[in-house]
Amino acid sequence: MADYNECDAEMDEVARILVGTSEDFPNLSWQKVQERWSIGWEESKETDGWDKREGKVTDWTAKSRSRAWGGPVTDIDKDLDERSYCTRVLENIRQDFYLTDVAREDYEGRDTSIDHLDTAAWASVQLMRCSEFARQNIDAEPTFTEAQVTERARVVEKRGREMSDEIRRLDDQMDVLSTKITQLAQIRVAAAREVGELRDMKRDLDDLLLIARACLV
Numbered sequence: 001m002a003d004y005n006e007c008d009a010e011m012d013e014v015a016r017i018l019v020g021t022s023e024d025f026p027n028l029s030w031q032k033v034q035e036r037w038s039i040g041w042e043e044s045k046e047t048d049g050w051d052k053r054e055g056k057v058t059d060w061t062a063k064s065r066s067r068a069w070g071g072p073v074t075d076i077d078k079d080l081d082e083r084s085y086c087t088r089v090l091e092n093i094r095q096d097f098y099l100t101d102v103a104r105e106d107y108e109g110r111d112t113s114i115d116h117l118d119t120a121a122w123a124s125v126q127l128m129r130c131s132e133f134a135r136q137n138i139d140a141e142p143t144f145t146e147a148q149v150t151e152r153a154r155v156v157e158k159r160g161r162e163m164s165d166e167i168r169r170l171d172d173q174m175d176v177l178s179t180k181i182t183q184l185a186q187i188r189v190a191a192a193r194e195v196g197e198l199r200d201m202k203r204d205l206d207d208l209l210l211i212a213r214a215c216l217v
Helices: 004-024 030-037 041-045 082-090 119-130 132-137 146-215
Strands: none
Touching: 119 132, 119 146
């Protein structure tokens, strides 16, 4: 007979994992999780948009290459060694960079008009303003300081490591859930087999009852 107590226990553990994860990520759409469930567990772990990024999502220390600023990043760029890549980046710098207000430390009167932007937008704008393309086509100069970049990079690094560790933890939980699903499926198979056997028993008993009622005085 199927172990229904074991089934309940497995479901309880699944529920605890899902509730805990939903509390960690309150804005996650659980409808999407349910839809994803049907496409295959291992596949779902690899189709969260990270296929378009370089390296594994959990490998935070892997070097990544900046997206286009002043020109597209080609496959050749991606294959460059560190020194060659740095040279390629520096070749894009505007000719008058040393005449701009970029500095190592903050100073009175510095242009802070885009400091309110989130880091993704801020870095993208600053990079574009550093390019020769911007010098020729856009009336705007870079406004960052080295201290600013260092602090924003520190925050991003911290968050990146935290989320990379979190993804490892979630992968572990997904593996646990995958095992639980397999166990639940096995219990369901046993339950379905038992239902089939019980139907056979019921049919035989119904036939016996028919005979008894029809033939016994």
